[in-house]
Amino acid sequence: MKYTLLFLAAAGNALALTEYSGPVPKLRHKPFGFAGQATGGSTNSSAVYVVSDAGEPREAVAFPYAKTIHVNGTIQGNQLPNGTLARCQDYIDMTEPPGSAVHGFNFETYLLSLNATYVSLVEQAIADNTPFEGRNATEYRTLLGHQNGYRLVVAATQKAQVGFKLTNNTSLIGWDANAALNGINLYLSSVNNIWIRNLKLVPPQDCFPAPETFPSSWNALYDAIGLVTASNVWVDNCELQDQLSGEYVEPDIIEPGWQVDRFDGLFDCEDGTDNVTFSHNIVRNHHKSLLLGGGTKEADRDLGKMRFTIFGNHFNGSASRNPLMRFGSFDIFSNVYETRNDNPPRFNDASQAGRRRRRGALDRTPLDAVFQYHLGVYNQSRVQVQVNVFLRHGAFPNDTSRIFTISEATLSDRPAKVCIRETPPHFPSTMNGVAIASLSEVVADTVHFFVDSGMAVDGAVVLTCDGSRGYEVPKVLEDSGDVLEYVLSEAGQVLDETRRVEVDAMSSSNGVSSGVEARGMGRWH
Numbered sequence: 317m318k319y320t321l322l323f324l325a326a327a328g329n330a331l332a333l334t335e336y337s338g339p340v341p342k343l344r345h346k347p348f349g350f351a352g353q354a355t356g357g358s359t360n361s362s363a364v365y366v367v368s369d370a371g372e373p374r375e376a377v378a379f380p381y382a383k384t385i386h387v388n389g390t391i392q393g394n395q396l397p398n399g400t401l402a403r404c405q406d407y408i409d410m411t412e413p414p415g416s417a418v419h420g421f422n423f424e425t426y427l428l429s430l431n432a433t434y435v436s437l438v439e440q441a442i443a444d445n446t447p448f449e450g451r452n453a454t455e456y457r458t459l460l461g462h463q464n465g466y467r468l469v470v471a472a473t474q475k476a477q478v479g480f481k482l483t484n485n486t487s488l489i490g491w492d493a494n495a496a497l498n499g500i501n502l503y504l505s506s507v508n509n510i511w512i513r514n515l516k517l518v519p520p521q522d523c524f525p526a527p528e529t530f531p532s533s534w535n536a537l538y539d540a541i542g543l544v545t546a547s548n549v550w551v552d553n554c555e556l557q558d559q560l561s562g563e564y565v566e567p568d569i570i571e572p573g574w575q576v577d578r579f580d581g582l583f584d585c586e587d588g589t590d591n592v593t594f595s596h597n598i599v600r601n602h603h604k605s606l607l608l609g610g611g612t613k614e615a616d617r618d619l620g621k622m623r624f625t626i627f628g629n630h631f632n633g634s635a636s637r638n639p640l641m642r643f644g645s646f647d648i649f650s651n652v653y654e655t656r657n658d659n660p661p662r663f664n665d666a667s668q669a670g671r672r673r674r675r676g677a678l679d680r681t682p683l684d685a686v687f688q689y690h691l692g693v694y695n696q697s698r699v700q701v702q703v704n705v706f707l708r709h710g711a712f713p714n715d716t717s718r719i720f721t722i723s724e725a726t727l728s729d730r731p732a733k734v735c736i737r738e739t740p741p742h743f744p745s746t747m748n749g750v751a752i753a754s755l756s757e758v759v760a761d762t763v764h765f766f767v768d769s770g771m772a773v774d775g776a777v778v779l780t781c782d783g784s785r786g787y788e789v790p791k792v793l794e795d796s797g798d799v800l801e802y803v804l805s806e807a808g809q810v811l812d813e814t815r816r817v818e819v820d821a822m823s824s825s826n827g828v829s830s831g832v833e834a835r836g837m838g839r840w841h
Contacts, residue, residue, distance in 0.1 A: 332375070333365050333367070333372055333375055333376055334365075335362060335363060335364060335365060336364045336365055336366045336386075337362075337364070340364065340384075340386060341386070341489070341491060341492060341514075341811075343489070343513060343514060343552075343553065343810065344810075345513075345552050345553065345595070345596060345790060345806075346790070347511070347550045347552075347593065348593060348595070348625070348627075348787060348788065348789060348790055349593035349595070349625025349627060349647065349787055349789070350590075350591045350592060350593055350623040350624060350625045350645075350647075350787075351548055351549055351550040351591050351592055351593035351625065352593070352787055353548055353591070354509055354510065354511060354548040354549065354550045354591070354593075355485075355509060355511075356384065356485065356486060356487030356509060356510060356511030356550070357382045357383045357384035357385070357485055357486050357487035357511070358382075358384065358487060358511075359382045359485060363379070363381060363382055363383040363384065364383070364384045364385075364386070365383060365384070365385050365386070366385075366386045366387075366388050366491065367385055367386070367387055367388065367391065368387075368388045368389050368391070369391060369392075369395060370391055370392055370393060370395035371395075371397065372391075373385060373387065373391060373480060373488075373497075374480055377480055377481065377482045377483060377486060377488070378481070378483060379483065380483060380484075381485070382484075382485035382486075383485070383486055383487070384486075384487040384489065385486065385487065385488050385489070386489050386490070386491045386495075387488065387489070387490050387491060387495040387496075387497065387515060388491040388495065389491075389494060389495065389496075390494070390495075390496040390497075390498050390560070391496070391497050391498065391500065392498050392499060393477065393478040393480075393497070393498060393499035393500035393501070393520055394477060394478060394499050394520075396477075402474075402477060404423070404474075404523035404524075407470055407473045407474045407477070407523055407524075408421055408470045408473075410473050411469055411470045411472075411473045412469070417462070417466075418466045418469050418470060420459055420462065420466065421463060421466035421467060421469075421470050422463075423523070423524065423570075424570060425459070425460065425463055426463040426464065426466075426467055426524075427527070427570060427574060428460065429460040429461070429463040429464065430464075430527065435457070435460060438453055438456055438457050438460065439453075439457060441453035442454050442457060467524050467526070470523075470524055471522075471523075471524040471537065474520070474522070474523055474524065475501075475537065475538075478499055478500055478501055478520040478538065479500075479501045479503050479538075480497075480500055480501065480502055480503065481503045481504075481505065482502060482503070482504050482507055482510055483507060484507050484508050484509055484510075485508075485509045485510075486507075486509075486510050486511070487510075487511040487513070488502070488510075488511065488512050488513070488515065489511065489512075489513045489514055489515070490513065490514035490515040490516070490809060492514075492809075492811060493514070493809040493810060493811055495514060495515050495516065495809070496515065496516035496517075496518065496560060497515055497516070497517055497518065497540075498516075498518045498560055499518055499519070499520045499521065500517075500518070500519075500520065500540075501519060501520055501538040501539060501540070501541075501542060502517070502540065502541045502542070503542050503544075504541070504542065504543045504544065504546040504549065505544040505545065505546065506544070506545045506546070507546050507547075508546070508547045508548050509547075509548045510546065510548070510549045510550070511550050511552070512541065512549070512550070512551045512552075512554060513550075513551075513552045513553055513554065514552075514553045514554065514809050514810060515554050515555075515809070516554070516555045516557070516560065516809060517540040517541065517554055517555065517556045517557075517582070518540065518557060518558065518559055518560060519538050519539055519540040519556075519558070519579060519580070519581075519582060520538040521538075521565070521578040521579065522536035522537045522538055522578045522579070522580070523578070524537075525537065525576065525577070525578055527574065527576075530573075530574065531573045531574050531575050532567065532574075532575035532577060533577075534576060534577040534578070535580075536577060536578055536579050536580040537580060538579075538580055539580050539581040539582060539583065539584045540556050540581075540582045540583065541556075541582070541583050541584075542581075542584050542585075543583075543584070543585040543586070543589045543592070544585075544586055544587045544589065545587045545588050545589060545617070546585070546589045546590075546592075547589065547590045547591050548590075548591045548592075549589075549591070549592045549593075550592075550593045550595070551583065551592075551593070551594050551595070551597060552593070552595045552596050552597070553595075553596045553597065553806075553807075553808065553809060553810055554597045554598075554808075554809070555597065555598040555600060555808050555809055556582040556583060556597060556598070556599050556600070556602070556605070557582075557598075557599075557600040557601055557602065558579055558601060558602055562600045562601060563601060564601040564602075564633065564685055565578075565579070577603065579602065579603065580604065581604050581605065581606065581607050581637070582599060582602050582605045582606065583599075583605065583606045583607075583639075584606070584607040584608075585607070585608050585609070585622070585624075586607075586609060586610035586614060586618070587610060587614055587617050587618070588614075588617040588618055588621045588622070589621065589622060590621035590622060590623055590644075591623055592623070592624045592625070593624070593625040593627070594606070594624065594625070594626050594627075594629065595625065595626075595627045595628050595629065595790075596627075596628045596629065596803075596806045596807050596808070597629045597630075597807060597808070598629070598630045598632060598807050598808040599629060599630070599631045599632065599634045599638070600632050600633055600634070601632070601633040601634070601685075602633070602634055602635070603635045603636065603685060604635075604636055604637045604640075605631070605634045605635075605636070605637045605638055605639070606626075606637050606638060606639030606640065607637055607639065607640050608622065608624055608639045608640065608641050608642065608644065608646065609622055609640070609641060609642025609643045609644055609694065609695070609697070610642065611642075612695060612724065614643075615643060615695065615696070618642065618643035618644060619643050619644075619696065621644060622642070622643050622644020622645070623644055623645045623646075624639075624641075624644060624645070624646045624647070625647045625649070625787075626639060626646065626647065626648050626649070626651060627647070627649045627650055627651070627789055627790075628649075628650055628651065628790070628802065628803055628806055628807060629651045629652070629803070629807055630651070630652045630654065630803050630804070630807040630808070631651060631652065631653045631654065631655070631690070632652075632654045632655075633654070633655055633656075634653075634655065635655070635685055635686060635687050635688055636687075636688040636689055636690075636692070637692060638653060638689075638690040638691060639691070639692065640692035640694060641691070641692060641693060641694055641697040641699055642694040642695045642696070642697055642724070643694075643695055643696050643697060644697060644698070645697075645698045645700075646697060646698065646699045646700070647700045647702075648691060648699065648700065648701045648702070648704065649700075649701075649702045649703065649704075649789060650702070650703055650704065650789070650793045650799045650802065650803070651704045651705070651799075651803065652704070652705045652707065652799065652800060652803040652804070652807075653690050653704060653705065653706045653707065654706075654707040654708075655687045655707075655708060655710075656687060656708070656709050656710035657687050657708050657709075657710045657711070657712045657713060657715055657718065658686065658687070658710045658711045658712065659686065659687060659688070659712065659715075659718065660711075660712060660715075661712060661715045661717045661718075662717040662718065662762070662765050663717045663761050663765055687710075687718065688718065688721070689718045689719070689720065689721035690706075690718070690719050690720070691719060691720050691721070692720075692721050692722075692723060693720060693721070693722050693723075693725070693732050693734055693777055694722075694723050694724045694725070694732065695724045695725070695727075695732065696727070696730050696731070696732055697732045697733075698732070698733045698735075699732070699733070699734045699735065700735045700737060700781075701734070701735070701736050701737065701738075701745075701755065702736075702737040702738060702742060703738065703742065703743050703744070703745055703793060703795065703796060703799055704745045704796075704799065705745065705746055705796045705799050705800050705803070706719065706745065706746065706747045706748070706752075707748060708747065708748055713748060714747055714748060714750075716747060716752060716758045717758070717761065717762065717765070719755075719758055719762075720734075720758065720759055720762045721762070721766075722762055722763055722766040722771070722772050722777055723766075723771070723772075725763075725766070725772035725773060725776035725777050726772070726773050726776055727773070727776055728773050728774065728775030728776050731775060731776050731777055731778045732776065732777045732778075733777075733778055733779075733780050733782065734759050734777065734778070734779055734780075735779070735780060735781035735782075736755045736756045736759065736779070736781075737781065738755055738756075743794060743795040743796065744796070745796065746796040749796075751796075756779055759777075759779055760779060763777045
């Protein structure tokens, strides 16, 4: 099918988006789960736009009425109005007028300003009335003292460039499987009724993150998608990762050994966000992927809300938070978890040989890429789990002790609740193709480990099934084989339905069998 794409028209001295009235791609999934009532921009079919560079989606998402925005090709978040791509130094230079003192910010100098030993050497040079490394020690000490304040100012410049704020009743949909938002933070604050579909989503790399602990714990600013007090949000058929290629991004190494992680989460939700479905997505090669629920201080805003359906996703190389869950209700159904595990089991001591294997692997793996856990059960969460597939390799491929982790479980009178819906007639989850005989026992062992370690209170996490799903999923998957086939076929970006039929017909004529192989040709990875 041939589409004619004409989207810009002159409006005075500026270019403005015009509505698009031609044919649009048709995707097969429908909203379901906790976001089953979300309609996105479909309530007003006349407001359709197609965007292809950074200025256009920024304009389109701000429209105050219902709209569907199709992304055509790759949109770069750091694309400046003149068409060039901003670098970290550009954000510094763009902040305030030329000659401003804030232009004295330098990331390496900022890190040195946090080193008490280094600062004391500068202060000693001041006391001795001598230069420090060839420069005036007094002036240099003043510069060091301003670095943290300067960092906040230049960081705001990058945030204004890469942050895209969505408004109510919006559908943001990839035109085809080449559609990508590269280095963009989609920010959903106090909005309702959003679809985000069929997009490759790459979060911005924070030029100015703040270190938390040496050498590799960092507080970066940007997520691929961030929800704050948002409701009725459906994210479907997307691919969330740290770069367009999907490969893991190595941290920058800055002396004396900082491993600078410039990424935060991929999908983070807090402050009473509610009715969200995250389905048929690929979460690829990231450290802290899905954070669902804020900290303890946000409990009053989250309790009674924070309802999430996590269905049919492929977590591939995601080291933690798949998801991390606080305060709300979370249905974790029919996902595939694929990772390398070189951490020893929690519930027993690993052999010395195992420790040696692990050490060799860690020597080659950035600290923030080492697998930690999949499902984080935190404050007063209610978690339901049913028929997931775990695929592992590495030094400890069959370890089940890191499927769950427990944290902030300190209130036995208001416990977190975990329900494993895998007793007959439901089928069990599997690890490397072998049924996990009792995932409930895995949860119980995890709880005991954290209680015995003093990291949780006895009774603060309980196993109980006191509720029901209450909605239909797109397909009832009877066993782990069905889950694996379905997720490998359905997760990630797809062609529209017309093109899918053409590709499937071509595959059949070339003798390709139906099933995962033929359907797989209908997507562009």
